[in-house]
Amino acid sequence: MNVYSVETVIGNQKLIFQSGKLAKQANGAVTVQLADTVVLATAVASDSMKEGTDFFPLTVDYREKTSAAGRIPGGYIKREGRPTEKEILTARLTDRPIRPLFPDGFYYEVQIMNSVLSADGENDPDILSMIGASASLVISDIPFLKPVGAVRVGLVDDELIANPTTTQLKTSKIDIVVAGTADGVMMVEGSSHEVSEDIMINAIDFAHAQIKKIVDVQIELQKLCGKPKKNFALYTINEDLLKETADIVESRMEDTVMTQGKSARQEALSALQAEAIEKITAKFEDQYAEADIKQAFSKIQKDAVRRLILEKGLRGDGRGPEDIRQITCEVGLLPRTHGSALFTRGETQALAITTLGSPGSEQRMEELSGETTKSFMLHYNFPPFSVGECRPVRGPGRREIGHGILAERSLQYVIPKAEDFPYVIRLISDILESNGSSSMASVCGGTLSLMDAGVPIKAPVAGIAMGLVKEGDKVVVLSDILGSEDACGDMDFKVSGTASGITAFQMDLKIEGISQDIMKTALEQARKGRLHILDIMVKTLDKPRANISDYAPRISTMQIDPDKIGTVIGPGGKVIKKMIEDFKVTIDINDDGIVSVASTEKDAVEKAMNHIRLLTAEPEVGVTYDGVVKGVAEFGAFVEILPGKDGMVHVSKLSEHRLRSAADVLSVGDKVVVKVAEIDDRGRVNLDIISGARPYDPSTAGPAPKSNRPDRDRDRGGRRHDKGDSRRRY
Structure with missing residues (x-):
């Protein structure tokens, strides 16, 4: 070997x-x-x-x-x-x-x-x-x-x-x-x-x-x-067939490819192709297959499109090389979504919808490096009706995933950090019409939808698709290309960015490379086009809305001591599940102790946050608390001053009279006001009573009861660790 x-x-x-x-x-x-x-x-x-x-x-x-x-x-x-x-x-x-x-x-x-x-x-x-x-x-x-x-x-x-x-x-x-x-x-x-x-x-x-x-x-x-290369038979168009086809269609091809409107142009081309097939089949019977005639027709069509651009500077819809199609923008068109926008450029139209979710909604992905998460997602959909076709829909294909990621990367840099905007953001771009550059329409529509949702993006982002036709030394760079120009041209070059610079970039060539001068020309032309599109977009909405939608969840975050996570969760999740049920919220906690509480009701969020603050708070000397008596003994009463945290009021502090037991003036369940007098080196809390004890009555005083002090080392729940998952959602 x-x-x-x-x-x-x-x-x-x-x-x-x-x-x-x-x-x-x-x-x-x-x-x-x-x-x-x-x-x-x-x-x-x-x-x-x-x-x-x-x-x-x-x-x-x-x-x-x-x-x-x-x-x-x-x-x-x-x-x-x-x-x-x-x-x-x-x-x-x-x-x-x-x-x-x-x-x-x-x-x-x-x-x-x-x-x-x-x-x-x-x-x-x-x-x-x-x-x-x-x-x-x-x-x-x-x-x-x-x-x-x-x-x-x-x-x-x-x-x-x-x-x-x-x-x-x-x-x-x-x-x-x-x-x-x-x-x-x-x-x-x-x-x-x-x-x-x-x-x-x-x-x-x-x-x-x-x-x-x-x-x-x-x-x-x-x-x-290296092995010697095999001699594979290559498909070539028969020259005689090409000439026969050209004799029938070439004189009318330029006018046909200049037909205005994508549907009308396709109908005209289909009719011309059908005529060529009919005449050639009638003349030569079975000498040429229909597929070969279509190949010859496609070559003549491609040559006509390229010739018009190189020699006359004309494109299929009548524009010049640097012209951009008419653009319209609309925001807030869907009443119950968190943000929406409709972006139309010529015959390409994208409906962008933004949804805001709590941190637990983030996408989890298993990769070679382990489990990762993503809090901003852009999903691109290309239904067959957008190009007037019928075909099965079986979930996103490679093209849809690729276009979605390109648009996502275009916007990723301007998305706020989690500490500034603690929402998971899902942006959907549904292509309703397509005639070139639908991924860049998704960028433009996505920007407007995010701003309509109140997402504080750093700056608006626009995208444009560029094309190229090159024959020898003749070079024409095209702005905002059509689908037919993508098919007949030599380059598909997408650039997105803000007014300040580029945020994403994708270029594919069908020829063996281009010079630096052509690249510079294309980038500069793309910059001008991008700024033109941004100017139109900001006339519709120039900055993010001040408030998020009434239908979006309200999220508040707080930092707790990571050692207190078990207290908030409780044994088997008992504590946190009760809070979710009582307050009608969702609660997310990560291993760093960051707690996020979300609900469409602002009051519910605040109540849940206050309860978590109480759960995780520590008693402070000199602070007064509303407490509940949890146990009485001969030597004093045990009062819960915070959830799961109690202190003791010594019997000598309960009355001016000498008491045989704290039970003489307090009973389990009594509500009292106490003040923390001292926390000793073992963490025990000593309390002074402010109010709530009943007057001492010697005639009702009984023998000292046995202590029914609550267990101060009760099970408060341990921290639950799921390997590879730093966030828990309940």
Whole structure:
């Protein structure tokens, strides 16, 4: 068995590639290691192309097994189930930069399967998955144009860092993933803290320098163990068919693609395509398949869209390259939601709804590092009616999860900290119409919805999708792209941010990289567009509402001594459950002693908070308390002055007369007013009585009773610990 290994240094850590030991029956298999994180990447291609296939069927799967981190999965079924959100996002990250680098017309099924074998908790495996996918294809016999490198970039103390650790990212102003070839950048995705366009450009340039090193080491591995590439038959459009189709439709294609309105344009194109199919079928009978005629038609349509943009500066809806579609905004349109907004840009419309919840509503996720929580969630939904289609709805797909996370990252930086706004925030974006840039519409609508809900965000955020058409030296950057421009163009470039800077960034290219000048032009054009959109948004609502909705829960928080958590919970949760039932509230307590009480009724919250203060309070010398007699004895009376806390009034302090027993003037259940006179070194509380004892009557005085003092060491409930869960909700 021959094992081949190569390595390079990225940042201050070794990046090691190895092949020949694992998964030898795959077309290509590589392990990639960074510190103690190891990912196995495999690539397999089918030997034949399925008949009628008119697209490239690439599938990328990425899985994280808890064994990689030395853990056993939680829950009843002790094995990994459906892909987590993190796994889906990493699969998308892996897919996007490699997909454009397969030959045109390569329609054979290809499956990339990446598995995390070891995870150190500091180095995210997602970068290794991206690099490993490329390396496995490079050394395989599957046709692949050129290697892809990937790197994460952070900015800590104004210094750019390659592949920052999880610890370093906590103080980083940017967190972006950049992928590309030696010739240029293919993909960028990530978030930032309102950084400038210049900083983003510098980060991308810094990343590309590291990418070149990663590409070089893959080429070195290919020389050591790469297989000869197979000769796969590539699909090409028959030139005679292309000419026949062009003769029928080309003269009318430009006018057709300029038809105003998405539905009308699609109808016109469908009618023109149907005409071409009918005429060619009638002329050539069965010589050409309908699918081939459609491919020829699509190429002519794409060429017409690109030609109009490059030569005439015209777009499908009549706009110029930098023009943004008409925008309308509306807030507060739903009466019982906590916040709502409707954002419409051209034929793209997003309905954003904000819901506020108590801290116990936060999302819990099991990841390689253990259980984590999330208190701000944005869920993006793309129903089929938004594009006039009928199809089954089976929960969120990869695209919906990816778009939702992009919008969530766009807004994450402006969300207030828990100590300033102790709510869990769920934002839903339902796309009601779509013709391009629905994820950025979710950002804009989400901002307005949050402000309508009274969430004190740092600043409004807007997003815009940019496009690119490039032929040789001719380059046109498009603002606010349509769906057809996304399909026919060379770039999908989304930028979101405040008036001060960028908060999230996503770029995907269909060509082999772009120059720094094009990147600068696109970013500057996006900045102008973003500011234009923000100006329109703030005319509708310029700042968060002063008060939250009447239907949102009121939340108050307080800090208690962590040693008092057991007192608040009580044995088996008895105390806290009674408070929840009596006051009609929800109560959350974390291990740091932070207590959150929530209810739609403000008075209920205040009553519950006061009760918790009493439960956790300690007696203070000189303070007067309303107490209840819990026991009497010959030597004195025991008075509860706080829930679960009692002190003693000595018999000599109960009357001017000499008493045989405290029972001469007090009975169990009597309400008295007492003052703390002393707390001794053993924590015992001595009380003075202020009022409440009845006058002494010698004729009724009896023998001294036996002490019925309550047990001062009663069971007050222990702290309950659920490993990995720092918050309890009741």
